Every structure is written in structure tokens, then in C-alpha cells.
Amino acid sequence: MRLLRQDHKPAPWVLYLAGGCFWGVQGYFQRITGVLDTEVGYANGIQAGTSYHELSRTDHAETVKVTFNSGVLSLEELLAHYFRIIDPTSINRQGNDRGRQYRTGIYYDRDFPEEGLVRIHRCLEALEKRLGQKPVIEVEALKNWVRAEEAHQDYLERNPGGYCHINLSLADRPLDEDFIDYQKPARETLKKELSPEAYHITQEEGTDPPFSHPYDQLDEPGIYVDIVSGQALFSSRDKFDGGCGWPSFSKPILQESLAYKKDRTLAMERTEVRSQGADSHLGHVFPDGPQNLGGLRYCIDGSALRFIPLSKMEEEGYGKWIPFVEK
Structure with a gap:
């Protein structure tokens, strides 16, 4: 028996996670209990607008907006999942994908709790200790967020055999x-x-x-x-x-x-x-x-x-x- 708590009054938090090709990142987090919604898009470029084919020019990162019930899924558990599916020491590359649009990043909007930002940095400090080197993960305020084209939303749900640099079955394996x-x-x-x-x-x-x-x-x-x-x-x-x-x-x-x-x-x-x-x-x-x-x-x-x-x-x-x- 698995206890699902989505019916309880949620305390939603939102975090934007860049971890390479956003198809796989979204597909992974859609399997995590406590995640209420996901949306793929482009974050932290140099201008307000962009598209999938303009990313190398506008410097946006492929990113997943994750809305989660913090009363079910702690910020630390969410980030443990994120660290599991990325290479935190790789610059501008995840899996076979290369380029600035595939950099890793944790972005937060103006409604994100201040205590949450402190906890993000503590998680990164703990990760650095485990790795023995500093992770190359951006932690920045969100800017110039653009929702991706509909063809990219829920891509792996609609195309189960589509490209994915992440082993989605990891979502069913214990973190511990x-x-x-x-x-x-x-x-x-x-x-x-x-x-x-x-x-x-x-x-x-x-x-x-x-x-x-x-x-x-x-x-x-x-x-x-x-x-x-x-x-x-x-x-x-x-x-x-x-x-x-x-x-x-x-x-x-x-x-x-x-x-x-x-x-x-x-x-x-x-x-x-x-x-x-x-x-x-x-x-x-x-x-x-x-x-x-x-x-x-x-x-x-x-x-x-x-x-x-x-x-x-x-x-x-x-x-x-x-x-x-x-x-």
C-alpha cells in the first residue's frame, strides 16, 4: 500500500530546474509523488522572448517548472531527485546534449520563500562535500521565463519511445x-x-x-x-x-x-x-x-x-x- 497525499490541502512551492533536455527532466518528475504539476520552458536568457530554435542566440536554458506540495515532498527530497538525474560537475552538457541551453540551474521566482533559498544552498554544500568538488549548478532568481511550445509539453507521455538522456525507471528506485x-x-x-x-x-x-x-x-x-x-x-x-x-x-x-x-x-x-x-x-x-x-x-x-x-x-x-x- 502506498500512501498518496495529493487530496490533502497542499502547500505548493514552485522551483525551476534546468538539467539538460527538458523532455527527460519533466518525464522523471511527473513520476514523483508530491509533484503537483510540471511545465517545460526556457529560463534565464538575455531577453524576454525566445523559441526552441533560438536558444543558442538568446542564452536561455531548457528548464522544467515544478510545482510541488511541500507538505508531502520536502525541498530537500525534491533536490535529491534532481541531483540524481544530472551530472552536477558537467558544464553546458548533459548526456549527449551540448550547449549553454543544456546547463544545469536552479531558478526561483519572487514568491519563493527566503528560507527555501537557504535550504537550497545547504543542499548544494552537502552535495559539494560528497563530490569533493564544487557543483557547477547555477542558483539564480528567475528571469525571462518563456513557456515552451506545445509540441514539447509532456513530450515523453505522448512519445514513449522518444529520446531521453535520463533513465526514467530511476524514479521507481529508492533514493536511499x-x-x-x-x-x-x-x-x-x-x-x-x-x-x-x-x-x-x-x-x-x-x-x-x-x-x-x-x-x-x-x-x-x-x-x-x-x-x-x-x-x-x-x-x-x-x-x-x-x-x-x-x-x-x-x-x-x-x-x-x-x-x-x-x-x-x-x-x-x-x-x-x-x-x-x-x-x-x-x-x-x-x-x-x-x-x-x-x-x-x-x-x-x-x-x-x-x-x-x-x-x-x-x-x-x-x-x-x-x-x-x-x-
């Missing part, structure tokens, strides 16, 4: 590939490694008594990982006081990190939340969360989690998630 082949320990091993409470909750679908776990009221920057596998699940940035007695989050760090099952116990129908890597029972998700955060409340048992403070994330091997935590 560390847990694709995760081997869950035997129950006997887990009984030895976990506390009785953690074992009962993660392996036997138990629950913490309300207001009993210290994570309920913990207010410290960091991430919460699956106590069984160590998979990163939730960020302190998305944590809020749900008043229910269990830690509450508006969304996971990555949508793919969780699995969902129908739960008809206790004479009611609920949606159970499990970790994707180790299949640990974590809790439930309810549609009564703050609307400005996406409308959902992930009600999670603290005993199913391990908290790693921001100050220790790098040391414990979770450095790549730091941009998802910092405010």
Missing part, C-alpha cells in the same frame, strides 16, 4: 539505496539486541503507553532512525506536539522509507506505518495533522526509534541527512 538489500536479523537475534519494549513494538505490533516515552516531548535537532535497521525515517524539523502522547511527525524524511498497511484491529480501520527496510512496526498515520504541514499526523512509538542528535549525525554516518534537519 542502502536498504534495498537489507537483511533483517533473525527473531532470536533481535530479541537479544533489542529492549523488550522495542522488540514487542517493532516485531509484535505493540504500542508504548501514551505519554510514556521521552521522545514524545523531545525538542532537539536531529533524526529518528529505525531502531532495528538504522534507516533514517523522520526529521526533528517535521516533528510537532500532536497532544496524543506519542511522537508526531508531519512527514517522513523520504516518502520511500515507509510502507503502509490497512489495520482493522480495535474495531476501527487505521493505516499502519512500517519501515521499508526492516519491516518494523512503527505506529499509525492519521489525517488530522496541521493543514499547513500537509494534513497528516504520523503517530509513532518512541520505542521503535533511535534518536541521533544533529551534533552526532556526521560522526554516526548520517551526514547526508543534515540538510533535512537544519532549520
Whole structure:
């Protein structure tokens, strides 16, 4: 079961992403849950107008306007997808396409939140650290945006066999590939490694008594990982006081990190939340969360989690998630 949240009140943000031929970039982002709309066009040229055949003269970049629900798809997760499908060290070339119109760029309009720009630069700093060199991705205010001709809109939807420099099937693969082949320990091993409470909750679908776990009221920057596998699940940035007695989050760090099952116990129908890597029972998700955060409340048992403070994330091997935590 996959949880789709497009029916919840969206908090739409818009970002313009240049990543080579815009057919493939649009085709990829159309497959990402939380993306509400895409449109191809030309951005940041030297004049107000242009066309597909004038790009080398007007210096516009082939670009995709991405409108996304930030209550479902975080800016950091969106950019992680973007970094995955480009070569961030290549100047004016992506795939077989060469020229200034194929440069990489992140452009934002005047309505884009100031905090979003700070978060973009933090993601780029984290990318630079991973690459060991500075990415050659423009980050600029949007100017001279031109919607592309209709023949280019949704091109790969209408021409499935058309040219694409991006492997679109990547959209169906986890961003966090560390847990694709995760081997869950035997129950006997887990009984030895976990506390009785953690074992009962993660392996036997138990629950913490309300207001009993210290994570309920913990207010410290960091991430919460699956106590069984160590998979990163939730960020302190998305944590809020749900008043229910269990830690509450508006969304996971990555949508793919969780699995969902129908739960008809206790004479009611609920949606159970499990970790994707180790299949640990974590809790439930309810549609009564703050609307400005996406409308959902992930009600999670603290005993199913391990908290790693921001100050220790790098040391414990979770450095790549730091941009998802910092405010």
C-alpha cells in the first residue's frame, strides 16, 4: 500500500530546474509523488522572448517548472531527485546534449520563500562535500521565463519511445539505496539486541503507553532512525506536539522509507506505518495533522526509534541527512 497525499490541502512551492533536455527532466518528475504539476520552458536568457530554435542566440536554458506540495515532498527530497538525474560537475552538457541551453540551474521566482533559498544552498554544500568538488549548478532568481511550445509539453507521455538522456525507471528506485538489500536479523537475534519494549513494538505490533516515552516531548535537532535497521525515517524539523502522547511527525524524511498497511484491529480501520527496510512496526498515520504541514499526523512509538542528535549525525554516518534537519 502506498500512501498518496495529493487530496490533502497542499502547500505548493514552485522551483525551476534546468538539467539538460527538458523532455527527460519533466518525464522523471511527473513520476514523483508530491509533484503537483510540471511545465517545460526556457529560463534565464538575455531577453524576454525566445523559441526552441533560438536558444543558442538568446542564452536561455531548457528548464522544467515544478510545482510541488511541500507538505508531502520536502525541498530537500525534491533536490535529491534532481541531483540524481544530472551530472552536477558537467558544464553546458548533459548526456549527449551540448550547449549553454543544456546547463544545469536552479531558478526561483519572487514568491519563493527566503528560507527555501537557504535550504537550497545547504543542499548544494552537502552535495559539494560528497563530490569533493564544487557543483557547477547555477542558483539564480528567475528571469525571462518563456513557456515552451506545445509540441514539447509532456513530450515523453505522448512519445514513449522518444529520446531521453535520463533513465526514467530511476524514479521507481529508492533514493536511499542502502536498504534495498537489507537483511533483517533473525527473531532470536533481535530479541537479544533489542529492549523488550522495542522488540514487542517493532516485531509484535505493540504500542508504548501514551505519554510514556521521552521522545514524545523531545525538542532537539536531529533524526529518528529505525531502531532495528538504522534507516533514517523522520526529521526533528517535521516533528510537532500532536497532544496524543506519542511522537508526531508531519512527514517522513523520504516518502520511500515507509510502507503502509490497512489495520482493522480495535474495531476501527487505521493505516499502519512500517519501515521499508526492516519491516518494523512503527505506529499509525492519521489525517488530522496541521493543514499547513500537509494534513497528516504520523503517530509513532518512541520505542521503535533511535534518536541521533544533529551534533552526532556526521560522526554516526548520517551526514547526508543534515540538510533535512537544519532549520
